[in-house]
Amino acid sequence: MNMEYILETRGLVKEFKGFTAVAGVDLKVRRGSIHALIGPNGAGKTTVFNLLTKFLEPTRGAIVYRGQDITWRRPAQVARMGLVRSFQISAVFPHLSVRDNVRVALQRASGKSFHFWRSERSLDGLNDRVMALLDEVDLRSFADVVTVELPYGRKRALELATTLAVDPELLLLDEPTSGMGHEDVGRVTELIRRVAQQRTVLMVEHNLSLVANLSDRITVLQHGSVLAEGSYAEISSNPQVMEAYMGNAA
Amino acid sequence: MFEWLGISQQALFGQLLVGLINGAFYATLSLGLAVIFGLLNIVNFAHGAQYMMGAFVAWMGLNYLGIDYWWSLILAPLAVGLVGILLELTLLRRLYKLDHLYGLLLTFGLALIIEGGFRQAYGISGERYDIPEALNGAFNLGFMFLPKYRGWVVAASLIVCLLTWLVIERTKLGAYLRAGTENPKLLQAFGVNVPVMVTLTYGLGAALAAFGGVLAAPIFQVNAVMGSNILIIVFAVVVIGGLGSIIGSIVTGIALGLIEGLTKVFYPEGSSVVIFVIMAIVLIVRPAGLFGKEK
Amino acid sequence: MNAATEYLRVAGLHAYYGESHILHGIDFEVRRGELVSLLGRNGAGRTTTLKAIMGLTDRRTGSIMINGTEAIHLPAHRVARLRVGYCPEERGIFSSLSAEENLLLPPVVGSGGMSLDEIYEMFPNLATRRRSQGTRLSGGEQQMLALARVLRTGARLLLLDEITEGLAPVIVQTLGRAIAKLKSRDLTIVMVEQNFRFVESLADRHYVIEQGQVVETVAADELQAKAGLLERYLSV
Amino acid sequence: MTFDRTRLGFIALVAAGLVAPYLIYPVFLMKGLCFALFACAFNLLLGYTGLLSFGHAAFFGSAAYLSGHVIKELGVPPEVGILIGTLLGLGLGLIFGSLAIRRQGIYFAMITLALAQMVFFLCLQIKETGGEDGLQGIPRGRLFGAIDLSDTLTMYYFVLAVFLIGFFFIYRVVHSPFGQVLKAIRENEPRAISLGYDTDRFKLIAFVLSAGLSGLAGATKALVFQLASLTDVHWQMSGEVVLMALVGGVGTIYGPLAGAFIIVTMQNYLSGFGSWVTIIMGCVFVACVLLFRKGVVGELSGLLTRR
Amino acid sequence: AQSGKMSDGVVKIGVQTDLSGIYSDLAGQGSVLAAKMAAEDFGGKVNGVPIEVIAGDTQNKPDVASNMARRWFDEDKVDMIVDLPGSAAALAAVKVAKEKNRIAMVSSGGTTRLTNEDCTDRTVHWAYDTYALANGTARAVTQQGGDTWFFITPDYAFGHSMEKDASEAIKAAGGKVLGSVRHPFPGSDFSTYLLQAQSSGAKVIGLANAASDMMTTIKQANEFGISPKQRLASMIVMITDIHAMGLKTAQGLLSTDGFYWDLNDETRAWSKRFFERHKRMPTMIQAGVYSATLHYLKSIKAAGTDEAGAVMAKIKATPVNDFFAKNGKVRADGRMVHDMLLTQVKSPAESKYPWDYYKVLKVIPGDQAYMPVSKSVCPLNKK
Numbered sequence A: 001m002n003m004e005y006i007l008e009t010r011g012l013v014k015e016f017k018g019f020t021a022v023a024g025v026d027l028k029v030r031r032g033s034i035h036a037l038i039g040p041n042g043a044g045k046t047t048v049f050n051l052l053t054k055f056l057e058p059t060r061g062a063i064v065y066r067g068q069d070i071t072w073r074r075p076a077q078v079a080r081m082g083l084v085r086s087f088q089i090s091a092v093f094p095h096l097s098v099r100d101n102v103r104v105a106l107q108r109a110s111g112k113s114f115h116f117w118r119s120e121r122s123l124d125g126l127n128d129r130v131m132a133l134l135d136e137v138d139l140r141s142f143a144d145v146v147t148v149e150l151p152y153g154r155k156r157a158l159e160l161a162t163t164l165a166v167d168p169e170l171l172l173l174d175e176p177t178s179g180m181g182h183e184d185v186g187r188v189t190e191l192i193r194r195v196a197q198q199r200t201v202l203m204v205e206h207n208l209s210l211v212a213n214l215s216d217r218i219t220v221l222q223h224g225s226v227l228a229e230g231s232y233a234e235i236s237s238n239p240q241v242m243e244a245y246m247g248n249a250a
Numbered sequence B: 001m002f003e004w005l006g007i008s009q010q011a012l013f014g015q016l017l018v019g020l021i022n023g024a025f026y027a028t029l030s031l032g033l034a035v036i037f038g039l040l041n042i043v044n045f046a047h048g049a050q051y052m053m054g055a056f057v058a059w060m061g062l063n064y065l066g067i068d069y070w071w072s073l074i075l076a077p078l079a080v081g082l083v084g085i086l087l088e089l090t091l092l093r094r095l096y097k098l099d100h101l102y103g104l105l106l107t108f109g110l111a112l113i114i115e116g117g118f119r120q121a122y123g124i125s126g127e128r129y130d131i132p133e134a135l136n137g138a139f140n141l142g143f144m145f146l147p148k149y150r151g152w153v154v155a156a157s158l159i160v161c162l163l164t165w166l167v168i169e170r171t172k173l174g175a176y177l178r179a180g181t182e183n184p185k186l187l188q189a190f191g192v193n194v195p196v197m198v199t200l201t202y203g204l205g206a207a208l209a210a211f212g213g214v215l216a217a218p219i220f221q222v223n224a225v226m227g228s229n230i231l232i233i234v235f236a237v238v239v240i241g242g243l244g245s246i247i248g249s250i251v252t253g254i255a256l257g258l259i260e261g262l263t264k265v266f267y268p269e270g271s272s273v274v275i276f277v278i279m280a281i282v283l284i285v286r287p288a289g290l291f292g293k294e295k
Numbered sequence C: 001m002n003a004a005t006e007y008l009r010v011a012g013l014h015a016y017y018g019e020s021h022i023l024h025g026i027d028f029e030v031r032r033g034e035l036v037s038l039l040g041r042n043g044a045g046r047t048t049t050l051k052a053i054m055g056l057t058d059r060r061t062g063s064i065m066i067n068g069t070e071a072i073h074l075p076a077h078r079v080a081r082l083r084v085g086y087c088p089e090e091r092g093i094f095s096s097l098s099a100e101e102n103l104l105l106p107p108v109v110g111s112g113g114m115s116l117d118e119i120y121e122m123f124p125n126l127a128t129r130r131r132s133q134g135t136r137l138s139g140g141e142q143q144m145l146a147l148a149r150v151l152r153t154g155a156r157l158l159l160l161d162e163i164t165e166g167l168a169p170v171i172v173q174t175l176g177r178a179i180a181k182l183k184s185r186d187l188t189i190v191m192v193e194q195n196f197r198f199v200e201s202l203a204d205r206h207y208v209i210e211q212g213q214v215v216e217t218v219a220a221d222e223l224q225a226k227a228g229l230l231e232r233y234l235s236v
Numbered sequence D: 001m002t003f004d005r006t007r008l009g010f011i012a013l014v015a016a017g018l019v020a021p022y023l024i025y026p027v028f029l030m031k032g033l034c035f036a037l038f039a040c041a042f043n044l045l046l047g048y049t050g051l052l053s054f055g056h057a058a059f060f061g062s063a064a065y066l067s068g069h070v071i072k073e074l075g076v077p078p079e080v081g082i083l084i085g086t087l088l089g090l091g092l093g094l095i096f097g098s099l100a101i102r103r104q105g106i107y108f109a110m111i112t113l114a115l116a117q118m119v120f121f122l123c124l125q126i127k128e129t130g131g132e133d134g135l136q137g138i139p140r141g142r143l144f145g146a147i148d149l150s151d152t153l154t155m156y157y158f159v160l161a162v163f164l165i166g167f168f169f170i171y172r173v174v175h176s177p178f179g180q181v182l183k184a185i186r187e188n189e190p191r192a193i194s195l196g197y198d199t200d201r202f203k204l205i206a207f208v209l210s211a212g213l214s215g216l217a218g219a220t221k222a223l224v225f226q227l228a229s230l231t232d233v234h235w236q237m238s239g240e241v242v243l244m245a246l247v248g249g250v251g252t253i254y255g256p257l258a259g260a261f262i263i264v265t266m267q268n269y270l271s272g273f274g275s276w277v278t279i280i281m282g283c284v285f286v287a288c289v290l291l292f293r294k295g296v297v298g299e300l301s302g303l304l305t306r307r
Numbered sequence E: 001a002q003s004g005k006m007s008d009g010v011v012k013i014g015v016q017t018d019l020s021g022i023y024s025d026l027a028g029q030g031s032v033l034a035a036k037m038a039a040e041d042f043g044g045k046v047n048g049v050p051i052e053v054i055a056g057d058t059q060n061k062p063d064v065a066s067n068m069a070r071r072w073f074d075e076d077k078v079d080m081i082v083d084l085p086g087s088a089a090a091l092a093a094v095k096v097a098k099e100k101n102r103i104a105m106v107s108s109g110g111t112t113r114l115t116n117e118d119c120t121d122r123t124v125h126w127a128y129d130t131y132a133l134a135n136g137t138a139r140a141v142t143q144q145g146g147d148t149w150f151f152i153t154p155d156y157a158f159g160h161s162m163e164k165d166a167s168e169a170i171k172a173a174g175g176k177v178l179g180s181v182r183h184p185f186p187g188s189d190f191s192t193y194l195l196q197a198q199s200s201g202a203k204v205i206g207l208a209n210a211a212s213d214m215m216t217t218i219k220q221a222n223e224f225g226i227s228p229k230q231r232l233a234s235m236i237v238m239i240t241d242i243h244a245m246g247l248k249t250a251q252g253l254l255s256t257d258g259f260y261w262d263l264n265d266e267t268r269a270w271s272k273r274f275f276e277r278h279k280r281m282p283t284m285i286q287a288g289v290y291s292a293t294l295h296y297l298k299s300i301k302a303a304g305t306d307e308a309g310a311v312m313a314k315i316k317a318t319p320v321n322d323f324f325a326k327n328g329k330v331r332a333d334g335r336m337v338h339d340m341l342l343t344q345v346k347s348p349a350e351s352k353y354p355w356d357y358y359k360v361l362k363v364i365p366g367d368q369a370y371m372p373v374s375k376s377v378c379p380l381n382k383k
């Protein structure tokens, strides 16, 4: 088992009818790092995410997580192994309260989820953890609100709290700050930094300042393959990346 | 002569032809259902009742007003389409924001009311409607007599199916209809008068059912329950073909007619269940039906 | 302000979703050829303002004058026919239509829209994916599609909600140039943006919205002076 | 507070069940209770898992046939007969569920319908079911070998007990950790998967439980009316149970109970009106959809909380 | 209803019928009316207590029928139920009547099980049964030269037993059954089966299906040019079916009936009264409901009580003599034996006035029409 890299892909390919969205990606994510995946629109970032979390099956190639080949596992299995994602479009349980959103996630580890004969009060022991997690994303005061009624940015925060609740080892974040106002972006940046202290984070993000701020290492995708890889400084001075992605920004 | 499982080749051709006739008929009926389901997302349980109304309007036209079959073929769908439009404007309209279930329940209720009304007025035995003069008689095909009227039903059904398919898949109107299914509000924000479009579509679906009804009137007894008997089969056709797929319901309608016809020859008791067996297999193997798009 | 050049005037606009009252009297106006931005925090009601103008909220009161026509009682399709183009926040790509069908879907409401070629030139991604099912496009491609869609129709007033969301920086820059070009063609534009840097250079005026009301108006030339104020409204 | 109200509701329910046969014709009550249990079982699936099954008659009806058959022909005691019927419901549920559970929405409904039609066909063809004459004259026998069920009142209290057990079981399931996950799945399935839940397994368990309870209801019904017939497996029965749940209020705990009694009452007391019954039923459904969309119980509790 | 002479101070007759389903035209409101006419003709009172008629819709479902019967007996003081269309519903209701010690007089339900394996001493089977119809038609047609048959049979017990009875009669009369096909019920398209019947070359196509299935089959037989080349013989036809099909379609159809309104002055007199109120001529079932109800009331009067056992004794002891049946008698197993009519539908040209539909070819004496006691498995016959 390779302790250095928590996740590796080898020659990952995904073809849709006559169109290759991911064309042989070799990605290595170092344990404990914050790794960013950037690239122009349609480069295949979300597709790579979907492959990693098994929402799509690869056409070719292998995915190795913690030294195990997970290429053909099912999505829920992968999630239980600690590889958890957030979605590009916000994913919450809209008609549950904020508290229940987090509790449902926490509940999985409790092993009681198939207990249809027990009262839900058997889950009360989780409430402190729930509130602690809500505190982390500043949602304590919203605990009893039905989630649909939250503003967009708060939903993203909630989603993050839910993701943290399942205690992931490798966190996949797809555009975690999209649709957020400045104040939220700042808060989420901090949050990701804090979260990453005990975990590995792989994220897709178009907000360059966030990428610059947070990531240890960056992989740039274009047309489904890796264009460049390196630290922010290396990437941002790479003329190919400038042309394909950053333009004259940064 | 060549025999197959005890059935002569001639008889087999005859049976296949009968299957084709029924298939064409299923296709026409499922077309209206597919249009309404695909485009308005309503499981139109009143479809059978609208089919029955088509037949009854033709009968009433003949017996009260002396309108002949050919005029009925145009007027009955128009009349029933109008009723459909009224229903849409007054009732269905209020349900679009809600779960499908409510549309299903409402149209089911409407079907009960309409059927009950006709049953109350005309009894259960129903009324007879004769084959129009011009189509009396049969062609001798050598292996069987093909009643001229059945030949006409196949031709008329196929033409109507083709036209509907062309409109929906190949025209701008069709694109509006498909888009309106997904996000009517946005489509309206682009400047399309969605409410009117939806109303007309429902009217069209109802008119297609009624057209089927007029075609059926001379073949079957015109009675109040003729629709509910056939509805569930037509429903299966639409699902097997892939909900909302026009071409799917046409092809499936015809194919199922043939398969059902063969089952009637070899295992007649099973002919009512064969469609469901096929439906289960298709949905297990191809979740969105034969021609449906997976999400 | 000269009434002849005034293109959109929103006055005392209230809007509701079901029971909840979201807008509490929005007032602002835009002249022909101007670009204004609506700024504010998440949930301030900017999207709702655009929706209310289009007639997509459950209920609304007040006054919306579009090029001299009162639109408050018009249904959405009639508002669009006043040559208004709307690009929604959630993009609204139709999955039962191909990318190109999506592009061709909105009816043309006036002359002077962009041609298909011009659009494909501006967004080459769309040209290569034109036969794809609309929702199979990547997030950013869908965003491009949503915007391109209203550029074709010949609308004279554009309501654009978060159009840079999820786009690569290069594309955002292209978009900036495109918007500037539209403005130079005398189109009137109302933008809702999180990306302040993007609108900063484009907008003639910024309206800051807070809890369903306009709380501050900042003209382009006041940006320096009011920078502190904006800072206070937009971030904590 | 809510806890107290729930408990109060239960006490009222049990009390009402105990005194009811002295005020209302007990056979009618038994019919209502059997269907109420059926509707509650169905609601477990539709209301709390978001799955609309259109084949629940298969569980209800085949359990009625099987328990009727073993009681009548093999002479097993009633409680064993009912148990066997319930087991059949569970087993069939497992088969149906494994085939259908990966499908969604209308496709799910259609697969369940198709499978149920096959069960119907089997029941029509098998000799033991007695074709359209049904299985008639099922003896009620002695409960646990001691209590004579041929007495109407005794039978009633037995049915009440069965109903209450089923009802509380459903309540427990809905308000269990398992029920929480079900709700989450109904709300946003991909998200539930990404949190590590094997959603298909949860849905399957819910389906099997619902099917088993439907079997329990069907078997009990067979014993009450000493009769199992094709009506019980017909697709219209599947439709009827949807209507019961909807009329009473989907996703409410008392809704299906109320819905079942409303529909059964209508069927009973409108029987002299011929085709008008169909028309009146139709009007009720239309009215329900337009005016009481959340069902009778849903609307009532809406009114109460608004106060 | 045990000790006292007249229980509850009322004689209540419950007409369990099909008010909305497939049998609603041949029974339905017409049966209700017939029962009411019988009560009125009897004078509205028996042994000093009023007679009341109530009606209910069984929808032909056994559970509804049994449930309704139970409620009527327990709650509504009903003394006798009559009509009972649909064999399954009839069987279910009859069981309840036995359990509650009341009388059931079946006029609509046709199954011979009612007087065989499921017979009770509280059941009377009145107007017809499947044996009498199938047997009557099959034997007569075969004797007339229609000696090769092909059956189109609905796939349910009722149809099966019709086919079986008819086949036996055909063989007994020297004919042959060349084949048969069983179609699902309800069916909609019968052309497949008709083509099979055609290629079998049988002289007679026997239809064991009823009501709308039967009508559609006949209509399509015309369409495909099958009749009149091959003759159609239907095992169960009601005059309302002929009315709905029209003579043009139905002409030449052979069948057995228990009653025809235009048979003699007596039948015409009663039928005209019925027609005035119902706007349709009575079927054998509706006439049978009248006849059964009247016989029941007479028996109460004769017995002096409404206690079921005593009344039943009188029912069986008294011969039935009214416009419906001449010298009919109720056997120990509950079968009311009376003469049946072999009929053929007239052509449009032969029909002179409204509802002039049948030529009566033959009167089949009751003891030939019905299943002989020797073949019955009902234990009551053995006493």
Ligand SMILES: Nc1ncnc2c1ncn2[C@@H]1O[C@H](COP(=O)(O)OP(=O)(O)OP(=O)(O)O)[C@@H](O)[C@H]1O
Binding pocket: A016, A017, A019, A020, A021, A039, A040, A041, A042, A043, A044, A045, A046, A047, A048, C129, C132, C136, C137, C138, C139, C140, C141, C166
């Ligand atoms: N299911 C699919 N079928 C066909 N093509 C697809 C499918 N999913 C994605 N694609 C195509 O694959 C390419 C990569 O898509 P992907 O969503 O991975 O891009 P991305 O890098 O996440 O872009 P963005 O930054 O815009 O979100 C796109 O061109 C898209 O159109």
Ligand SMILES: Nc1ncnc2c1ncn2[C@@H]1O[C@H](COP(=O)(O)OP(=O)(O)OP(=O)(O)O)[C@@H](O)[C@H]1O
Binding pocket: A148, A149, A150, A151, A152, A153, A179, C017, C020, C022, C040, C041, C042, C043, C044, C045, C046, C047, C048, C049, C089
């Ligand atoms: N369909 C709806 N039903 C009820 N409330 C809604 C609905 N849509 C939005 N809201 C509420 O209206 C308020 C304003 O929402 P709006 O979407 O206009 O905000 P915004 O300023 O555009 O913010 P964002 O940056 O999140 O898009 C929010 O509190 C939101 O929760």
Ligand SMILES: [Mg+2]
Binding pocket: A045, A046, A047, A088, C138, C139, C140
């Ligand atoms: Mg993406």
Ligand SMILES: [Mg+2]
Binding pocket: C046, C047, C048, C089, C161, C192
């Ligand atoms: Mg917004």
